Amino acid sequence: MRRLKATISYDGTLFSGYQVQPGERTVQLEIEKVLSKMHKGEMVRITASGRTDSKVHATGQVIHFDTNLSIPTDRYQKALNVQLPSDIRVMQVEEVPSDFHARFSVTGKRYRYIWNCNNVQSPFRRYYAVDTNGVKPNIGKMKEAAQYIVGTHDFSCFCAANTSVVDKVRTVHTLDFEWHDQELHMIIEGNGFLYNMVRIIAGTLWEVGTEKRAASQLKEIIASNDRGSAGKTAPPHGLYLEKVFY
Amino acid sequence: MRRLKATISYDGTLFSGYQVQPGERTVQLEIEKVLSKMHKGEMVRITASGRTDSKVHATGQVIHFDTNLSIPTDRYQKALNVQLPSDIRVMQVEEVPSDFHARFSVTGKRYRYIWNCNNVQSPFRRYYAVDTNGVKPNIGKMKEAAQYIVGTHDFSCFCAANTSVVDKVRTVHTLDFEWHDQELHMIIEGNGFLYNMVRIIAGTLWEVGTEKRAASQLKEIIASNDRGSAGKTAPPHGLYLEKVFY
Numbered sequence: 001m002r003r004l005k006a007t008i009s010y011d012g013t014l015f016s017g018y019q020v021q022p023g024e025r026t027v028q029l030e031i032e033k034v035l036s037k038m039h040k041g042e043m044v045r046i047t048a049s050g051r052t053d054s055k056v057h058a059t060g061q062v063i064h065f066d067t068n069l070s071i072p073t074d075r076y077q078k079a080l081n082v083q084l085p086s087d088i089r090v091m092q093v094e095e096v097p098s099d100f101h102a103r104f105s106v107t108g109k110r111y112r113y114i115w116n117c118n119n120v121q122s123p124f125r126r127y128y129a130v131d132t133n134g135v136k137p138n139i140g141k142m143k144e145a146a147q148y149i150v151g152t153h154d155f156s157c158f159c160a161a162n163t164s165v166v167d168k169v170r171t172v173h174t175l176d177f178e179w180h181d182q183e184l185h186m187i188i189e190g191n192g193f194l195y196n197m198v199r200i201i202a203g204t205l206w207e208v209g210t211e212k213r214a215a216s217q218l219k220e221i222i223a224s225n226d227r228g229s230a231g232k233t234a235p236p237h238g239l240y241l242e243k244v245f246y
Numbered sequence: 247m248r249r250l251k252a253t254i255s256y257d258g259t260l261f262s263g264y265q266v267q268p269g270e271r272t273v274q275l276e277i278e279k280v281l282s283k284m285h286k287g288e289m290v291r292i293t294a295s296g297r298t299d300s301k302v303h304a305t306g307q308v309i310h311f312d313t314n315l316s317i318p319t320d321r322y323q324k325a326l327n328v329q330l331p332s333d334i335r336v337m338q339v340e341e342v343p344s345d346f347h348a349r350f351s352v353t354g355k356r357y358r359y360i361w362n363c364n365n366v367q368s369p370f371r372r373y374y375a376v377d378t379n380g381v382k383p384n385i386g387k388m389k390e391a392a393q394y395i396v397g398t399h400d401f402s403c404f405c406a407a408n409t410s411v412v413d414k415v416r417t418v419h420t421l422d423f424e425w426h427d428q429e430l431h432m433i434i435e436g437n438g439f440l441y442n443m444v445r446i447i448a449g450t451l452w453e454v455g456t457e458k459r460a461a462s463q464l465k466e467i468i469a470s471n472d473r474g475s476a477g478k479t480a481p482p483h484g485l486y487l488e489k490v491f492y
Binding site: 009010011057077081086087088089090091120121122123124126128 | 256334335336
């Protein structure tokens with residue numbers, strides 16, 4: 001038995017999220033189906049760095065699983081890609097020590113959130129960036145607000161209500177904004193993220209960028225520990241899990 | 247009554263091509279449905295610069311139609327976009343003289359063909375670029391072969407057999423190749439194109455780039471006037487109608 005770590009990329013559009021749910025098409029289900037076929041019908045469970053919601057994308061999700069097949073890692077990657085649907089691709093497979101754990105060994109993650117600010121949204125971006133109807137936010141104000149978020153805080157204000165996590169203290173290392181032509185990217189890196197945290201931050205900073213809130217309000221929002229004081233949860237299809245650090 | 251010219255963009259993935267066909271979802275049908283609704287149920291016919299096949303994309307297709315609605319062009323554009331499905335977008339609407347004709351007034355067209363040469367194809371590009379399984383062609387050879395195509399020739403060799411067009415002489419003004427990261431773009435401009443011409447050129451030049459044919463063979467292929475002497479028709483989803491000139 002050996003443990004493999006795989007870096008995977010998926011277009012979240014046609015999935016009911018990452019995690020297996022009865023009757024739904026999920027990323028986990030599609031990968032486990034292929035692995036089980038490779039293991040002659042034996043069930044192979046995979047473990048990811050964390051879930052992603054329906055329509056959320058990943059360019060660098062990480063999973064691990066145990067296998068008794070002695071195929072070299074590059075051929076393992078190809079064998080998976082030949083059988084997987086084209087909206088999931090395995091970018092890399094590595095052998096790791098048996099105590100490596102895709103979820104518990106995580107030291108940090110990077111996410112990207114994309115808004116399309118073209119006056120007319122391109123039909124090619126409809127599932128991959130959030131259309132702003134031509135609105136171009138003030139990114140100076142978004143960057144100013146971001147400075148209140150960077151650091152170690154109790155982020156209860158940015159956590160969806162339906163969560164069982166008790167300790168809501170996390171560290172956001174960096175939170176940057178970049179224009180790529182007419183698209184605005186928010187890139188956030190931290191040691192861990194609460195449920196919906198990136199989308200609630202994106203939604204709140206969008207309200208700052210469109211001058212519905214002052215940047216300085218972020219200080220009070222964080223101090224409130226109250227989800228109700230923050231902005232709306234931004235739509236899922238603008239979000240990408242880009243990198244998981246170990 | 248006034249004549250409007252509209253520049254439209256569409257993601258060809260979910261369409262059975264541009265032109266209306268009974269029982270199929272087509273670009274023409276979707277636009278005519280919206281126009282008819284705007285004209286209180288009266289049928290409004292649109293005319294395009296030409297058809298595109300199933301899965302072929304457009305970033306600059308042009309259509310014209312006649313309307314008795316006196317809405318300003320910018321509001322006309324918005325009214326169409328609000329009602330159209332998100333895989334079609336109207337990029338511009340202009341008023342044109344009544345003798346403007348989207349098809350007969352065309353003086354030239356530009357197409358783009360995209361190959362994705364990444365070792366592992368991105369799930370996000372599966373409908374928008376042709377996967378080469380990591381093969382990177384020799385674009386020096388493709389450019390050399392392209393020089394035989396540029397100019398005025400009888401292009402019967404690059405025309406699908408099932409066509410009723412008699413005069414197969416066309417002028418190709420430019421035929422260039424560019425790398426965009428790991429994607430190879432072929433950009434071709436000419437005064438007109440025969441049925442499947444761009445895809446057959448792409449397929450033939452791909453065979454040159456992967457050294458299955460010599461660049462110099464292009465001279466004989468063109469002189470043969472024989473579709474059978476050229477290469478395979480490249481897949482539709484790599485093709486974009488980019489600009490129509492008038």
